[in-house]
Amino acid sequence: MKGISTWAAVAIVVIVIVAAAGIYFAMMSSQGGHNATTPSTTTTTSTGSTTSTSQTTAPPQISANIVAGGSTFVNPAMQVWIKDFQSKYPGIQVTYSGVGSGAGVNNFLQGAYDIGATDVPPPTNLYQQLTQKYGEILTIPDVLGAVDIIYNIPGFHGTLNLTADVLAKIYLGQIQYWDDPAIKALNPNFNFPHQKIIAVHRSDGSGTTFIFTYWLYISTESWKSSNVGYGFTVNWPVDKLGNGLGGKGSDGVTAYVSQNPYSIGYVEAQYAIANNLTPAAVMNPSTGEYVIPSTAAIETAVKNANLTQLPSSLTKDLSQYLSVFLNVKAHNAYPIVTFSWLVVKVNYNDKAKAEAIYLFLKYMATTGQTELPAGYLPLPQNIQQLVLENLKLISYNNMPVYTMVS
Amino acid sequence: MIIKRKRERIFYFLLIPSSLVVLTFVLLLSVLVYNSIPALDTLGLSIYTKNVWDPVDNQYGGLAAIYGTIVTGVLSVVISAPFATAIAVFVNDISPKKFRSFLINLSDLLAAFPTVIYGFWGLLSLGPFLSHTLFAFLDSLFGLNRITNGPSILLASIVLAIMITPFASSLLREVYSQVPRSIDEAVYSLGLGKWELVMLKLSYIKRAFLGAYALAFGRAVGETVAVSLTIGNILNISPNLLDPGYTIPSLIISQFGTAYGIQYNVMFALALFLVVIGVAFVIISRLILRVRL
Numbered sequence: 001m002k003g004i005s006t007w008a009a010v011a012i013v014v015i016v017i018v019a020a021a022g023i024y025f026a027m028m029s030s031q032g033g034h035n036a037t038t039p040s041t042t043t044t045t046s047t048g049s050t051t052s053t054s055q056t057t058a059p060p061q062i063s064a065n066i067v068a069g070g071s072t073f074v075n076p077a078m079q080v081w082i083k084d085f086q087s088k089y090p091g092i093q094v095t096y097s098g099v100g101s102g103a104g105v106n107n108f109l110q111g112a113y114d115i116g117a118t119d120v121p122p123p124t125n126l127y128q129q130l131t132q133k134y135g136e137i138l139t140i141p142d143v144l145g146a147v148d149i150i151y152n153i154p155g156f157h158g159t160l161n162l163t164a165d166v167l168a169k170i171y172l173g174q175i176q177y178w179d180d181p182a183i184k185a186l187n188p189n190f191n192f193p194h195q196k197i198i199a200v201h202r203s204d205g206s207g208t209t210f211i212f213t214y215w216l217y218i219s220t221e222s223w224k225s226s227n228v229g230y231g232f233t234v235n236w237p238v239d240k241l242g243n244g245l246g247g248k249g250s251d252g253v254t255a256y257v258s259q260n261p262y263s264i265g266y267v268e269a270q271y272a273i274a275n276n277l278t279p280a281a282v283m284n285p286s287t288g289e290y291v292i293p294s295t296a297a298i299e300t301a302v303k304n305a306n307l308t309q310l311p312s313s314l315t316k317d318l319s320q321y322l323s324v325f326l327n328v329k330a331h332n333a334y335p336i337v338t339f340s341w342l343v344v345k346v347n348y349n350d351k352a353k354a355e356a357i358y359l360f361l362k363y364m365a366t367t368g369q370t371e372l373p374a375g376y377l378p379l380p381q382n383i384q385q386l387v388l389e390n391l392k393l394i395s396y397n398n399m400p401v402y403t404m405v406s
Numbered sequence: 407m408i409i410k411r412k413r414e415r416i417f418y419f420l421l422i423p424s425s426l427v428v429l430t431f432v433l434l435l436s437v438l439v440y441n442s443i444p445a446l447d448t449l450g451l452s453i454y455t456k457n458v459w460d461p462v463d464n465q466y467g468g469l470a471a472i473y474g475t476i477v478t479g480v481l482s483v484v485i486s487a488p489f490a491t492a493i494a495v496f497v498n499d500i501s502p503k504k505f506r507s508f509l510i511n512l513s514d515l516l517a518a519f520p521t522v523i524y525g526f527w528g529l530l531s532l533g534p535f536l537s538h539t540l541f542a543f544l545d546s547l548f549g550l551n552r553i554t555n556g557p558s559i560l561l562a563s564i565v566l567a568i569m570i571t572p573f574a575s576s577l578l579r580e581v582y583s584q585v586p587r588s589i590d591e592a593v594y595s596l597g598l599g600k601w602e603l604v605m606l607k608l609s610y611i612k613r614a615f616l617g618a619y620a621l622a623f624g625r626a627v628g629e630t631v632a633v634s635l636t637i638g639n640i641l642n643i644s645p646n647l648l649d650p651g652y653t654i655p656s657l658i659i660s661q662f663g664t665a666y667g668i669q670y671n672v673m674f675a676l677a678l679f680l681v682v683i684g685v686a687f688v689i690i691s692r693l694i695l696r697v698r699l
Contacts, residue, residue, distance in 0.1 A: 205664020
């Protein structure tokens with residue numbers, strides 16, 4: 001009997017300890033306590049590089065964990081990069097979770113992520129919060145992107161022509177039917193039925209929504225005067241009319257558009273390419289041309305963008321420079337072009353982590369751009385140079401780390 | 407004597423973990439309240455009375471989500487109740503013995519399906535099907551304007567009803583089978599038929615409905631993925647059940663990832679309201695039961 005009562009007491013003590021520890025860690029993480037960096041258990045033995053001939057020094061034995069996450073858009077590319085990067089630097093563990101742009105930056109702000117990935121640079125108020133907490137931060141472009149307009153009109157063949165103004169009015173609920181004169185004027189060859197337009201948008205906070213609404217904001221008077229503004233989530237006027245639908249993620253939007261005849265929606269270009277969706281041709285207000293978001297049209301836009309407008313230092317509030325890649329004035333340039341971005345701290349008090357992050361980002365901006373999965377567009381050469389210059393700022397206790405690693 | 411006392415002591419020791427249920431509830435509620443306070447402080451009760459979700463201007467009001475949560479929750483219970491009762495009666499009193507265990511297994515399997523499967527099935531198959539049949543019929547009958555090819559408050563309610571029916575029926579069927587055999591014998595000895603027997607037995611398990619549907623309602627109003635896929639996720643308060651809408655959990659799952667600042671606290675304030683809805687449902691159903699008895 002004595003034995004059993006002892007065991008019962010032990011069991012209860014164990015339960016209480018586990019529960020208390022659980023509560024403690026839950027509180028720690030909710031208060032934004034930075035994860036202690038646990039050294040990787042993988043030990044790298046220096047066998048010397050046998051295959052690589054270009055490298056003059058053996059791979060540095062840096063042992064660190066990088067926790068990254070955010071944008072779902074870069075997730076497939078990120079997984080390829082991580083696999084490739086870790087084969088070169090086996091001591092560095094990188095994890096990436098595609099939790100969405102907003103969550104990526106938010107978790108970075110809370111200290112849960114070392115790298116936050118987002119489809120738009122952190123907006124000014126968030127940027128200020130980040131610099132208050134971390135001092136300087138870098139906002140680095142990682143892949144090129146664009147926003148495609150997808151639609152579902154039974155019986156429609158060919159390419160749907162749209163302008164920013166028509167799109168703005170559809171999402172404002174001012175154009176409610178497909179046979180609206182404004183749409184007919186752009187597509188005179190199709191006899192549109194008198195059907196309500198279902199305007200599909202993202203229900204979760206999304207960088208795609210941000211770019212799309214920002215583009216509507218700078219391109220049209222109707223959106224600008226509507227007070228809807230732009231952001232990860234906006235108060236869609238079309239919803240109040242009951243003509244909207246909100247899908248979670250690009251896949252949610254795609255599912256709603258393909259399921260509901262007479263609907264329209266917007267998704268990331270890479271997603272549209274990977275899923276063989278037919279995008280609409282969107283008028284570039286700078287040139288007056290209708291442009292289909294082909295790979296060439298997106299690249300044309302970036303190559304002709306006026307990069308002198310960008311700040312030379314990526315530690316600035318880059319949300320102020322979004323319009324550099326929108327409505328680029330060039331023949332066959334798609335108007336809604338953007339980058340996906342990574343947000344990192346500049347200064348670290350953990351040497352291994354600073355070096356690991358520098359190496360990973362350097363890999364991303366150089367070799368990584370040649371290893372992109374299908375559908376992604378690499379960063380142009382001039383942007384790669386800009387990134388590499390700015391990566392030299394990454395430091396350990398205010399000493400740049402790029403000199404310490406090969 | 408001493409041995410007995412020791413046994414009792416062990417017994418009471420073992421009861422301590424059960425207090426964890428209470429502790430969990432208290433902790434959960436206090437976290438909800440604690441995180442809701444900043445939102446209620448700055449935005450006041452307009453969180454529950456306004457219909458706006460505007461992170462650009464920091465204006466939040468979840469009235470559409472509250473409306474959608476209550477409507478889908480109540481509607482799913484109303485739709486599900488006759489089916490769950492019918493299954494409980496059929497399994498116990500009517501179906502052949504061999505078929506009985508098959509039905510029970512099948513219903514339990516349905517209850518164990520991940521909700522995301524119900525969601526995608528509702529979105530891809532049930533939605534378009536109902537849209538062409540039931541919704542089109544309602545459209546022609548009442549002139550309800552039907553815009554989408556499925557996603558609506560009614561579709562979400564039906565999907566929820568299908569989800570909670572096996573859950574509620576398994577509870578009902580267990581209770582129904584517990585009604586003493588002597589009732590059956592008494593009813594038959596009086597020369598009454600199966601109908602009278604079923605009605606009499608159902609009146610015995612009235613209270614079980616409360617228990618079963620308190621749990622099922624909780625499942626329905628708390629459901630996130632299946633509702634998010636079928637309701638349309640827009641801030642729309644419309645008496646037309648064929649219009650898309652929103653519920654509190656689907657709003658939370660959509661927006662939680664990008665919530666920072668006051669929006670984060672508004673999420674908790676809405677979650678707190680979910681608890682209020684759950685408690686209100688239990689109280690109201692208890693009152694209904696008291697009146698009828």
